[in-house]
Amino acid sequence: MTADFAGTVALVTGAGRRLGFAIVRALHESGAAVALNDRTSEAVEIALARLGGGDRLCAAPADLAAPDRPALAVEQAAAGTLISPLPGGGYCRAENEAIRIGNFS
Numbered sequence: 001m002t003a004d005f006a007g008t009v010a011l012v013t014g015a016g017r018r019l020g021f022a023i024v025r026a027l028h029e030s031g032a033a034v035a036l037n038d039r040t041s042e043a044v045e046i047a048l049a050r051l052g053g054g055d056r057l058c059a060a061p062a063d064l065a066a067p068d069r070p071a072l073a074v075e076q077a078a079a080g081t082l083i084s085p086l087p088g089g090g091y092c093r094a095e096n097e098a099i100r101i102g103n104f105s
Contacts, residue, residue, distance in 0.1 A: 058076065
């Protein structure tokens with residue numbers, strides 16, 4: 001990823017594994033603060049440990065299928081300026097430019 005996301009905060013759903021985890025890693029390596037969302041606290045904690053922790057990572061576990069849980073996840077991530085909730089793959093917006101999230105290994 002070539003974009004500079006320093007000073008931004010992203011909430012990534014499905015962050016505990018596969019594409020969601022890859023998006024978290026790429027955004028974090030590009031300077032973003034990242035809130036990790038997955039259905040369980042355990043999945044989020046494992047992902048945080050795999051990333052080595054740090055002050056630009058935070059847990060936002062919530063099962064988004066429950067009606068009140070999406071708001072909870074956003075509240076947990078709201079420490080900074082949220083650029084976009086990212087569903088384990090997709091697009092985010094930064095400074096009015098759409099940025100395609102690609103394949104990260």
